[in-house]
Amino acid sequence: MPTAWERDLAGARAALAGWLQKRLPQAGDLELSELVAPQASGFSNETLLFDLSWREAGRARKESLVVRIQPTGYQVFPEYDLRLQFESMRLLGAAGVPVPPTHWLETEDTSVLGAPFYVMGRVDGRVPSDRPPYTLEGWLKELPPADQARVWWGGIESMAKIHRIDWRAAGFEYLDRPELGKSPLEQHLAYYERYLGWAARGRPQPTVDAAWEWLKKNAPDDPVDSLCWGDARIGNILFAGTEPAAVLDFEMVTHGNGEQDLAWAIFLDRHHSEGLGVPRLPGFPGFDETIARYEELVGRKTRHLRFYGIWAAFRFAVIMIRIAQQMVHYGVMPADSKFETNNIVTNLLAKDLGLPAPA
Numbered sequence: 001m002p003t004a005w006e007r008d009l010a011g012a013r014a015a016l017a018g019w020l021q022k023r024l025p026q027a028g029d030l031e032l033s034e035l036v037a038p039q040a041s042g043f044s045n046e047t048l049l050f051d052l053s054w055r056e057a058g059r060a061r062k063e064s065l066v067v068r069i070q071p072t073g074y075q076v077f078p079e080y081d082l083r084l085q086f087e088s089m090r091l092l093g094a095a096g097v098p099v100p101p102t103h104w105l106e107t108e109d110t111s112v113l114g115a116p117f118y119v120m121g122r123v124d125g126r127v128p129s130d131r132p133p134y135t136l137e138g139w140l141k142e143l144p145p146a147d148q149a150r151v152w153w154g155g156i157e158s159m160a161k162i163h164r165i166d167w168r169a170a171g172f173e174y175l176d177r178p179e180l181g182k183s184p185l186e187q188h189l190a191y192y193e194r195y196l197g198w199a200a201r202g203r204p205q206p207t208v209d210a211a212w213e214w215l216k217k218n219a220p221d222d223p224v225d226s227l228c229w230g231d232a233r234i235g236n237i238l239f240a241g242t243e244p245a246a247v248l249d250f251e252m253v254t255h256g257n258g259e260q261d262l263a264w265a266i267f268l269d270r271h272h273s274e275g276l277g278v279p280r281l282p283g284f285p286g287f288d289e290t291i292a293r294y295e296e297l298v299g300r301k302t303r304h305l306r307f308y309g310i311w312a313a314f315r316f317a318v319i320m321i322r323i324a325q326q327m328v329h330y331g332v333m334p335a336d337s338k339f340e341t342n343n344i345v346t347n348l349l350a351k352d353l354g355l356p357a358p359a
Helices: 009-023 082-094 145-163 184-200 206-218 259-272 287-298 305-329 344-353
Strands: 028-032 046-056 059-069 102-106 117-121 226-228 237-240 243-247 254-256
Touching: 009 028, 009 046, 082 102, 082 117, 145 226, 145 237, 145 243, 145 259, 145 287, 184 206, 184 254, 184 305, 206 305, 206 344, 259 287, 259 305, 259 344, 305 344
Parallel strands: none
Antiparallel strands: 028 046, 046 059, 059 117, 102 117, 226 254, 237 243
């Protein structure tokens, strides 16, 4: 997949203009602004931002848009279903979840941008940054503690809203993968066993391999089956002030116990604080308070957060294997880097399981 510094943005702009003209045949004087590739978050996809202006029925029109492009090079996930993401956003919007408006999906003509892509509306707002982490600098760190708390609760409330959706009735049947197992958790374990084998390429992953054995031995009999966001965290929410304006990124959308989303959100915040050796933001509520509020929002008690906490760390560690390889592949890190096995995620995972720290 072309990286931000490899793609010909001027050429992509011209190709996209021609493609959009076909989607908007009544548009006159159609013009795109320069394409911009944001760098604050994300390793697994390419995103481009632009403004589109045109005239229609004698009136000037303008809309801010986003293009999300399917990776074609050193991708992070073994599978990348762009249609699943697009359809999930469409259904979530219909169910009342604030998501960007979905406009067009292109899966057949790869000559435009070199890969399938979709176009969605751009929502105004700010995202808590991963690079640099929001615990170190940025608009969220600069907010008063009460406003920081509101941002945290906005993330938990957005997550719970997704979990309360009847996923089958809402049209998400395509998320079920019975070929991988009978229960949602069986399906998840089967998928990540395959993912780990693909990512590791036969190379030992001491901490991750030990975590995998623990997960197989401690997997609960868990009947809870709700819609799950997958990559549930405040870094995937656009905030207008301190209120969620749009929930983003559904590469990992699935079904199962929503506790896995809650555990993921907690682990990601630990990654940006404990993992970096810095405190959590002073306004963020404690994790016990967070769990209690989540239980109130979804109307049930959490029962397996210990398991899903390890599950979150394990999944992130598997993803980090590919991110590390990707950075070596693109020359960001040297070929002899140990980042694949020794990173913030594997160190936290080892700590949670009482294992030696990665060497």
